[in-house]
Amino acid sequence: MRATFSGNGYKHSYSREADDCYNYSQTADHDVYYDANIALVETVAEDSDISWRDGRRIVELKHMADQMFCVKCSHPLHLSHIVDEKISGLGSFLHIQCPSPQCLYINTVTTGKRNEKGVFDINNKATIAMIHSGMGPTHLQNFLAACNIPPPNQSTIIRREKEMSKSLLSQAKQSCDRARDKEKNSTESTSMEASFDAAWQTRGSGCQYNSNTGHSSMIGPNKDKVIDFDYRTRLCSICTHHFSRRETVPAHVCNSNWEG
Ligand SMILES: [Zn+2]
Numbered sequence: 325m326r327a328t329f330s331g332n333g334y335k336h337s338y339s340r341e342a343d344d345c346y347n348y349s350q351t352a353d354h355d356v357y358y359d360a361n362i363a364l365v366e367t368v369a370e371d372s373d374i375s376w377r378d379g380r381r382i383v384e385l386k387h388m389a390d391q392m393f394c395v396k397c398s399h400p401l402h403l404s405h406i407v408d409e410k411i412s413g414l415g416s417f418l419h420i421q422c423p424s425p426q427c428l429y430i431n432t433v434t435t436g437k438r439n440e441k442g443v444f445d446i447n448n449k450a451t452i453a454m455i456h457s458g459m460g461p462t463h464l465q466n467f468l469a470a471c472n473i474p475p476p477n478q479s480t481i482i483r484r485e486k487e488m489s490k491s492l493l494s495q496a497k498q499s500c501d502r503a504r505d506k507e508k509n510s511t512e513s514t515s516m517e518a519s520f521d522a523a524w525q526t527r528g529s530g531c532q533y534n535s536n537t538g539h540s541s542m543i544g545p546n547k548d549k550v551i552d553f554d555y556r557t558r559l560c561s562i563c564t565h566h567f568s569r570r571e572t573v574p575a576h577v578c579n580s581n582w583e584g
């Protein structure tokens with residue numbers, strides 16, 4: 325139950341009037357999750373049995389429209405003839421039966437483009453969007469579930485994140501190189517000014533220095549772009565997993581770059 329702060333005779337200077345978004349005293353027409361067939365934090369396995377009739381999907385319309393013909397007899401296909409859906413993250417393979425009585429062939433239609441490894445592009449896009457907007461896998465899942473879009477499970481998102489991490493890092497470094505060149509060219513001086521800041525996760529109180537991660541960035545004053553950055557982390561889920569079981573850690577791409 326949400327708290328209502330209006331009508332108690334106690335007003336702060338920052339209180340809003342009746343249209344305040346925190347004022348829930350007026351009954352809504354429907355619950356905010358009125359069409360949610362999918363539980364908020366429930367994850368969808370790749371072999372989920374969620375019906376294609378449930379919830380929403382993210383589709384590339386042109387990509388789908390081009391496939392809406394039977395591969396055997398070229399008869400147009402109808403979405404209402406879907407017999408099965410196989411969900412793969414945020415993409416789906418729709419098995420659609422040809423409506424022609426002489427054919428009845430079951431065609432496979434994909435909801436979006438896939439890369440050379442067969443991964444739906446939307447899974448990579450959603451992961452990039454998650455990183456770009458400062459969210460984590462749980463936030464992304466909750467966001468999608470609230471939109472009534474079956475969310476991918478966490479391991480799928482983390483796998484995509486790991487796959488893309490090298491490219492993202494390389495792109496970030498190239499971006500810094502370009503910004504540094506622009507910054508150099510914007511001044512006659514042989515030396516370069518920059519503002520620098522660093523932070524770590526547990527800095528809140530100012531006296532905790534046991535954070536697992538830390539990051540820093542340098543910004544050029546003329547172009548206002550990040551010209552360099554660095555980070556330190558002593559966390560690696562693979563190392564932690566094997567250390568806790570006293571096992572030999574297998575060769576892997578290790579996230580940790582700091583000890584101490
Ligand atoms: Zn057909």
Ligand SMILES: [Zn+2]
Nearest residue numbers: 560563578579
């Ligand atoms: Zn490791």
